[in-house]
Amino acid sequence: MLWLLLLQVVASFLCMGHSEVVKSFETSCPQFFFREIPPNEALEPQRPAWICQRYKNQYYFATLYDRKMRIPVYSAYIYEPGPGKRPNTWLVEPQLIGPAYPKTMEKEWTLLNRYNVTLEKLGQSQAILQDYKNLTGLNRGHLNPNGHHGDYSSRMATFTLTNIVPQDEKLNGGAWNNYEQQTMIRRTQGCKTTYAIVGAVPGNNYIAKGRVNKPSHLWSAACCVVDNNYIKAWAVIAENDKNQVELLTLGELEDTLTELYGRGQVSLFDSDCPRE
Numbered sequence: 187m188l189w190l191l192l193l194q195v196v197a198s199f200l201c202m203g204h205s206e207v208v209k210s211f212e213t214s215c216p217q218f219f220f221r222e223i224p225p226n227e228a229l230e231p232q233r234p235a236w237i238c239q240r241y242k243n244q245y246y247f248a249t250l251y252d253r254k255m256r257i258p259v260y261s262a263y264i265y266e267p268g269p270g271k272r273p274n275t276w277l278v279e280p281q282l283i284g285p286a287y288p289k290t291m292e293k294e295w296t297l298l299n300r301y302n303v304t305l306e307k308l309g310q311s312q313a314i315l316q317d318y319k320n321l322t323g324l325n326r327g328h329l330n331p332n333g334h335h336g337d338y339s340s341r342m343a344t345f346t347l348t349n350i351v352p353q354d355e356k357l358n359g360g361a362w363n364n365y366e367q368q369t370m371i372r373r374t375q376g377c378k379t380t381y382a383i384v385g386a387v388p389g390n391n392y393i394a395k396g397r398v399n400k401p402s403h404l405w406s407a408a409c410c411v412v413d414n415n416y417i418k419a420w421a422v423i424a425e426n427d428k429n430q431v432e433l434l435t436l437g438e439l440e441d442t443l444t445e446l447y448g449r450g451q452v453s454l455f456d457s458d459c460p461r462e
Contacts, residue, residue, distance in 0.1 A: 206237060206238060206239075206240050206279065206280070206281040206288075206289040206290065206291075207235050207236065207237055207279070207281040207282060207285070208236050208237070208238050209236065210236060211224040211236055211238070211248050211250075211262075212224065214236070214238050215238035215245050215248050217245075217264075218245075218247055218248045218262045218263055218264060218381070219248070219262055219381060219383075219455075219456075220381040220409040220411075220455045220456050220458075220459055221455075221456035221458060223455065223456040224248070224250075224262065225250075225260065225262075225383065225452070225453060225454045225455075226450075226451075226452065226453040227449075227450070228443075228444065228447060228449045228450040228451060228452045228453070229250065229259050229260065229385070229443070229447060229449070229452060230250070230259070230449070231252040231253075231254060231255065231259060231388075232252075232254055233252065233253040233254040234250060234251065234252065234253070234259070235250075235251040235252075235253055235282055235311075236248070236249075236250060236251075237249045237250075237251055237279060237281075237282075237348055239261075239291065239343055239346065239348070239349070240289060240290045240291065240343075241277075241290055241291055241339060241342060241343035242290065242339055243290060244339070246263070246335070246339075246340050246343035246344075247261055247262060247263035247264075247330050247343065247344070247349075248261070248262045248263070249261045249262075249329075249330075249348055249349055251279075251282070251312070251348050252388070252399075253282065253311045253312070255388050255398070255399035256311075256312055256313045256317070256397060256398045256399065257313070257350075257351045257352075257386055257388070257398060257399050257401065258329050258348055258349055258350070258351065258385075258386065259385055259386070260329065260383050260384060260385030260386070261329040261330035261349050261383070261384055261385075262330075262381070262382065262383045262384075263330045263334065263335075263381075263382055264379060264380065264381060264382070265334050265370065265374060265377075265380035265381075265382050265408065266334070266335055266336050266340075267333060267334050267335065267336060267370075267371070268335070268336025268337065269336075270335070270336060270337060270338055270341055271338060271341075272332060272333075272341070273332065273338070273341055273342045273345045274345075275293065275342070275345060276293075276294075276315060276326075276345050276346070276347060277291040277292060277293055277342075277345055277346040277347070278291065278292065278293070278294055278297065278308065278312060278314065278346065278347050278348070279291055279312055279346060279347075279348045280292050280297055280301075280303075282311040282312045282348070283297075283303060283307060283308060283310075283311060287301060287303070288301075291343070291346045291348075294308065294314060294315055309397070312347060312348060313347045313348075313350070313394075313397070313398050314347065315347070316394070317393060317394035317397055317398045318347075318350070318352070318393075318394075318398075321352065321393065323354065323355055323356075324352045324353060324354060324355055324393065324400065325352075325353060325355045325358055326347075326350045326352075326353070327350065327351050327352070327353025327357075327358045327362070327404070328344055328349055328350060329349050329350070329351065329384040329385065329386065329404075330344050330349050330382075330384060331344065331366050331384075332344040332345065333366060333367060334366070334370070334382070351386045351399075351400075351401050351404070352393050352398060352399075352400045352401070353401075353404065353426060354426050354427050354428070354429070356429040357404075357424055357426065357427075357428065357429050357430075357431075360429040361424065361429050361430050361431040362404065362424055362431060364431070365406065365422055365431050369422075369433075370408070373408065373410070373420055374408070374410060376412050377410035377411065377412055377418075378411050378412065378413065379410070379411045380408055380409070380410045380411075381408065381409045381410075381411075381455070382406065382407070382408045383406070383407050383408075383454055383455075384404070384405070384406040384407075385404070385405050385406075385443075386401035386403070386404050386405075386426075387401055387402050387403040387404075387405070387443070387446045387447065388401060388402070389401050389402030389403075389426065390402070400426065401426050402425065402426055402446070403423055403424060403425055403426055403446060404423070404424050404426055405421065405422065405423040405424070405439060405442075405443065406421065406422050406423075407419070407420070407421040407436055407439055407454050407455070408420055408421070409436070409455045409459040417458060417459055417460060418460065419435070419436040419455070419459050419460050419461070420433065420434075420435070420436065421433075421434045421435065421436050421438065421439035422434060422439075423439060423442060435461060435462055436454065436455065436459060436460065436461050437461030437462060439454070440452045440453060440454055440461070
């Protein structure tokens with residue numbers, strides 16, 4: 187009986203550390219950040235949620251989510267591309283509703299029919315499928331793209347609405363796609379590990395009758411570890427109404443984001459990642 191009690195205590199302790207919506211990335215899923223250091227507080231919105239994106243009992247990336255704007259601030263992941271099928275099923279984040287709900291992302295249908303969650307309650311803290319219907323000139327733009335992952339489960343994990351923003355459809359299918367699929371391949375040559383952070387700057391426009399913000403800009407930064415003596419970095423930014431992407435140094439992107447967010451100097455990676 188004593189051993190059974192000890193096992194129950196250990197199991198409950200382990201579960202406490204595996205909550206989907208967490209208090210900080212430093213203690214819950216730091217592995218997705220270079221040197222296990224996430225971006226600083228200058229990116230934090232008024233109503234933040236730190237999500238260790240969990241699918242089928244495994245963490246695949248980390249997202250800082252803006253509950254008020256109903257878009258991610260950024261998603262951070264390790265770049266590990268590979269061939270694979272593109273999923274087409276969209277998921278949502280149950281624990282944004284409350285801690286009593288599942289710790290892994292689920293389909294809307296599952297929450298509505300198995301957990302008796304109303305669509306209104308689900309939509310209070312996040313975007314829902316209805317928000318992205320009947321868009322004109324926009325589509326669902328991944329921050330963490332499924333093509334940067336090498337197996338089906340990791341690709342499936344990117345198909346959560348907490349990883350999606352309303353993105354200009356020409357940009358999403360054009361210059362931004364070229365960066366994701368072509369530039370990243372060239373830039374990561376020789377990299378042992380590439381840490382990526384992709385974000386969205388809130389704009390002045392909304393979709394879904396004011397529910398979901400349309401970002402003014404999308405940005406991406408990468409810190410690549412070649413070996414113990416060599417680390418390199420690069421970054422891009424794009425206005426979310428033009429089909430063009432500007433290549434920057436990491437330092438230039440951080441300075442640009444500092445101006446755009448207006449909450450103090452932005453730092454995306456640990457100081458060992460080169461800014462020039």
